[in-house]
Amino acid sequence: MRRAVFPGTFDPITLGHVDIIKRALPLFDEIIIAIGVNADKKTMFSLEERIQFIKSTFKGATKITVKSYSGLTANFCILEDAQFIVRGLRNTTDLNYEQPIAQTNYKMAAVESIFLICSPEVSNISSTIVRDVMRNDGDYSSLVPSSVIS
Template identity: 75%
Template sequence: MKRAVFPGSFDPITLGHVDIVKRALPLFDEIIIAIGVNADKKYLFSLEERLQFIETTFASEKSIKVKTYTGLTAVFCETEKAQFILRGLRNTTDFNYEQAIAQTNFEMTGIETVFLVSTPGVSNISSTIVRDVLRNKGNASSLVPKAVITSKK
């Protein structure tokens, strides 16, 4: 079974994340969307809310699982018997950042990272921008799945 982990904080999940996952579905038998938990980070949405947003967004996709984890992504992949890490790239800045992480993960565990380039319609979206829009009561409906918009925040 080809299993990939798509890690992130998903605070919140965006249409850019959804784009990457949907386009990756034909490549893998199973994709685990893995919400990383960092006790030092201040999140806009609780872990429970982020989990619910993702589960709701992908409710009809049986090959998608949603889990949470702490610690190193590569170690989580080993625990889940995932052979691949899935990452989305919006631009060259993302690539430069992700390349070193991918190489380190491979050196540590032999787990390959698969990069998908975002489609142009969502390449401008980042969780940071979305959080700013939401904190300032802006309309984020073109940036996030419906599950995020229908939440209380």
């Protein structure tokens, strides 16, 4: 079974995340959307809200599982018997950030990282930008799935 982990904070899930997940689905038997929990990181949405956003977005998608974890992604992959990590790249800055992490994950857990280039129409979206728009009462409806819109 080809199992992949798509890790992130998903605070909140964006249409960029959705793009990568939908495009990765044909490649794997299962994708675990893994919400990383970092006690030192202040999030806008609770873990429960983020789980619900993702579950609602992918309701009926039998190849998607949503889980949370703390600690190293490599260790989570070992625990879940996942052979792959899926990451989306918006630009070269993302690649430069992700490359050493991927190399370390491979060294620690023999897990391969698969990079998918974001579709052009969502390559400008990040959770950080979405949170900023939300905090300043801007229209974020074109940046997130409908499950996030309150």
